[in-house]
Amino acid sequence: MEVKTSLLDNMIGVGDMVLIEPLSEDTFIENLKKRFDHNEIYTYIGSVVISMNPYKSLPIYTAEKVEEYRNRNFYELSPHIYALADEAYRSLRDQDKDQCILITGESGAGKTEASKFVMSYVAAVCGKGQEVNKVKEQLLQSNPVLEAFGNAKTVRNDNSSRFGKYMDVEFDFKGDPLGGVISNYLLEKSRVVKQPRGERNFHIFYQLLSGASDDTLKKLKLDRDFSKYNYLSLDSATVNGLDDAASFRTVRNAMQIVGFMEDEVQSVLELVAAVLKLGNIEFKPESRCNGFDESRIKDKNDLKEMCELLGIEQSVLERAFSFRTVEAKMEKVSTTLNVAQAYYARDALAKNLYSRLFSWLVNRINESIKAQTKTSKKVMGVLDIYGFEIFEDNSFEQFIINYCNEKLQQIFIELTLREEQEEYVREGIEWTNIEYFNNAIICDLIENNKNGILAMLDEECLRPGTVTDETFLDKLNTVCAEHQHFESRQSKNSKFLTDHSLPHNCFRIQHYAGKVLYRVEGFVDKNNDLLYRDLSQAMYKANHSLIKILFPEGNPAKVNLKRPPTAGFQFRASVGTLMKNLLTKNPNYIRCVKPNDKKAAHIFTDSLVCHQVRYLGLMENVRVRRAGYAFRQAYEPCLERYKMLCKQTWPHWKGPAREGVEVLLKNLQVPAEEFAYGRSKIFIRNPRTLFFLEEKRRQCLEDLATLIQKIYRGWKCRIHFLLLKKSQVVVAAWYRRFAQQKKYQNIRSSALVVQSFIRGWKARKLLRELKHKKRCEEAVTTISAYWHGTQARRELKCLKEEARRKHAVAVIWAYWLGLKVRREYRKFFRANAGKKIYDFTIQRIMQKYFMGLKKTMPSMSPVDKSWPARPYGFLDRTHQELRRIFHLWRCKKYRSQFTEEKKATYEEKLAASELFKDKKALYPSSVGQPFKGDYVEITKNPKYQKLNSLAEDKVLLADVVSKINRANGKGAPRIFLLTKKSLVLADQKTGQVKASVPLLDLSSVSVSTQSDGFFALKLKEGSTSAAKGDFLLSSDRLIEIITKLHRIGAASADRNQINIDISDEFLVQFKQDKVCVKFIQGTPKNGNGVACKRKNNRLLEVSVPSP
Ligand SMILES: Nc1ncnc2c1ncn2[C@@H]1O[C@H](COP(=O)(O)OP(=O)(O)OP(=O)(O)O)[C@@H](O)[C@H]1O
Ligand SMILES: [Mg+2]
Secondary structure, eight states, X not given: XXXXXXXXXXXXXXXXXXXXXXXXXXXXXXXXXXXXXXXXXXXXETTEEEEEOOSSXXXXXXXXXXXXXXXXXXXXXXXXXXXXXXXXXXXXXXXXXXXXXXXXXXXXXXXXXXXXXXXXXXXXXXXXXXXXXXXXXXXXXXXXXXXXXXXXXXXXXXXXXXXXXEEEXXXXXXXXXXXXXXXXXXXXXXXXHOOOTTOOSBHHHHHHHHHSOHHHHHHTTOOSOGGGOTTXXXXXXXXXXXXXXXXXXXXXXXXXXXXXXXXXXXXXXXXXXXXXXXXXXXXXXXXXXXXXXXXXXXXXXXXXXXXXXXXXXXXXXXXXTTEEEEEETTEXXXXXXXXXXXXXXXXXXXXXXXXXXXXXXXXXXXXXHSOSOXXXXXXXXXXXXXXXXXXXXXXXXXXXXXXXXXXXXXXXXXXXXXXXXXXXXXXXXXXXXXXXXXXXXXXXXXXXXXXXXXXXXXXXXXXXXXOOHHHHHHHHHHHSTTOTTEEETTSSOXXXXXXXXXXXXXXXXXXTTEEEEEEOTTHHHHHHTOOXXXXXXXXXXXXXXXXXXXXXXXXXXXXXXXXXXXHHHHHHHHHHHHHHHHHTSEEEEEEEEOSOSSOOTTOOOHXXXXXXXXXXXXXXXXXXXXXXXXXXXXXXXXXXXXXXXXXXXXXXXXXXXXXXXXXXXXXXXXXXXXXXXXXXXEEEOOHHHHHHHHHHHHHXXXXXXXXXXXXXXXXXXXHHHHHHHHHHHHHHHHHHHHHHHHHHHHHHHHHHHHXXXXXXXXXXXXXXXXXXXXXXXXXXXXXXXXXXXXXXXXXXXXXHHHHHHHHHHHHHHHHHHHHHHHHHHGGGOOTTXXXXXXXXXXXXXXXXXXXXXXXXXXXXXXXXXXXXXOSSGGGHHHXXXXXXXXXXXXXXXXXXXXXXXXXHHHHHHHHHHHHHTTXXXXXXXXXXXXXXXXXXXXXXXXXXXXXXXXXXXXXXXXXXXXXXXXXXXXXXXXXXXXXXXXXXXXXXXTOOEEEEEEGGGEEEEEEOSSSOOEEEEEEOTTSGGGGGOXXXXXXXXXXXXXXXXXXXXXXXXXXXXXXXXXXXXXXXXXXXXXXXXXXXXXOGGGOSSOEEEEEETTEEEEEEEOO
């Protein structure tokens, strides 16, 4: 639940002075002091806010505070400037009333700060959005720019506004800011050229010199040292708590946000620099022949630099400082300026330059922040004007400033005191008049068109003849002498003749806020605000865009001989417009009070505060407030606002508005003393009654809102419900359809399952029956088969039994018959009949044997090994003998068919068999090979013709053999030629004879027992052929070669038979060496071929693959 706070909760002193009891000046001040001591700087007098300057930063301007005061009733929370800002903003937004916030108080009382708080609060609570935020930001950022150029340190305030500012902030109907317009009032330009002791020139000069970069300063031809510039006072160039360099950055940034172009900023800074340079131009007198002094510029360097900055021709400006041209009736008169006049001209130029620059800045800002739309706008004006000030030496500026404050006080009195009281009378409300000081008389003294001080001054300025400040004072002394607020030594009023506090060259005005002594010196000049035309024309000639704009009167084409309006006149007019403007708006007051003169926190100087309370008329304010009514409103809007609080008036009241309001208040039981009925308005005495009405209204609005909400929600829910219902019907229909479909599918699939089960069950049953039937049938068949089998076996057994019996009977019968025959015929046989029968039987058997053999004889092939089986055991030997005879016979028959040649071949084969069978493993493979003899076709091959012719005999064998190299065991192909007498080894390719050995020289041949083709031809020792050593050769046809060699030896009668030596190790005579040739069974890694390897000098190893 929201915790409600009230103005009265935890109150320090009294928050609203209206409630103070007893009311006296002392209690009033006491209350302010008590609250000030507790940092409660704001106090109300009804809707007026009194603000005490705390001279220290307080944590009461945070975003949380903004939220706290947002949309709350004015008296709901403890007094705060935000409450006033919120009230003003809401009545602007909700009630469409233009507002103005009038901030008054003397210099240093906190007006500018207060205006900034109001602006920032409004910015925080009004609408948001990209465009709106930009506008807000521009409005807020216009402050630093204007403060830099328009504020200065004074003895009263380190950041004293030296110009008046009124800012209209424009809002749209939603309360979003659209833009703004700033009006400025008379800048205290005299400060540019001279500052009172302890004060400074405008901030911007110090900020520029402290904060600008070296580069910028160089461009502006400036030096960072303040002391180099005559226009800058040195004694308080730096101010505690003011960081000029940082401020300069803030200002530049603000200018950028507000929308200044970079070149515009540069131009502005150039003008500021030019003012500083101008101050440094000094003059010296130069005597002329006519006896007058003429001024001359001492050092032209500053003039030169200034002219460069502004693009002015140096000579033009130099001349403008030396001569003055007066134009009258088409005549031009040029007079020389003396030194004093030159200084006057210089300072006038500087002041004009700066003040015009300031006005240009305000216009430029206005251009940026002006509202872009032309829709109707609501306006909130914030007035922050220079405060009332009393210096030691008060001049024209103070006079103007104080006049302005006087006018503001007037408007306050008009609206809060006089107007209010008059209203009661007008409305016929019972009222006891309250006395207060009306400062209208002072305003009249100053601004009266006929004999007001300003009018006198203007008159004096415009009058022909010699016009001085003294003549002006004389005039005042005569015209205003009788005025009770005017005091002067020279006046006709004798009571001041002896007043020594009044110097002769001064006059004193009793302002509402105190007496101020004005020194008349400079009044006429300042009012005239004269700038010699030569100077404005020189400025116009400048080649600088901004300067040209600032001095339009310098345009020779637009020479205006009419005097420009005086400063006083202008100010009076603008203040008049301002006042009119303020009167059209709903005023909200912030009355700033300064607690001490030392700019110090925690010090509360009673006398100072008391003085301010008095002149501000705060006590009278409280009295009027207490006696009067806090709130009034015309009957129509009042009824319109609160009609919902009563059944009779809601929603429409038919009768007159006043009666409606009466019914309303009666109905609400508002005590009669709390209100009064005026002629056109209802007056409500106490704010609390108003709050009560507002609270009721708020509750009622809440109830109404709730009712509307309720009806709307009901309607919405009904619509929603109907929609849901409709949807539900559709959904249900769909769902039912879906459910039925699903159910149907389920039933269908269940039926199918059941069906399939039943069919399965039936099929199984049928199968079972069929199987059973089949088994039964099979069983029957089996049983019958078994039965038949049994029967058959039984029958067979019987038959077999019977047959055995029959056979036995037959045998027994035969035996018995035999016995009987033998017994019967025994007597008829001879003694050798048995032998005859035996022979006969044998004969019959042999006959049968031979006859059978004849039919089963094998073929005539000698290799056919078949032979019929023997029929009888006793013929075994006969049978074998017959087989042998038959074989021999068929061999003979076979041989008888041979030709001689074939016979010789077989003989050779036979010889080979005798030599090698079972001795050499190579032999069996040679059996099937016929011995062809000539394998190289020596007779036909022309290559071997010569070789053929060499052989004298018939060639028995010609073949290619390998001659084994004795060194490495490798073979070389050679033709091996064998005749009856010799053997020849020849080259295979050429047929050239390599060796020819007569067979007579051959002693033996050595071969291995294995399947290799190696053979060694050993020569007889001492024979001619033996010189070269034995031959170790290898041939696939070894069996044929050796057989043929052996047969030649066997056939010839004259020589010894050649020995065939079959052994796995034999010696071979190579030249001188005897080498052992050894045959071994080869290992598988040696491969299938025969490999011969020389192991050492004595051993040649031949590895032969195992068979
Ligand atoms: N609410 C505040 N909180 C903290 N300091 C404040 C407050 N109001 C004023 N001050 C201090 O007082 C100084 C003077 O205030 P401000 O410039 O607003 O005075 P002013 O009334 O505008 O004076 P002038 O008429 O000379 O312009 C400020 O610079 C600030 O230091
Ligand atoms: Mg100020």
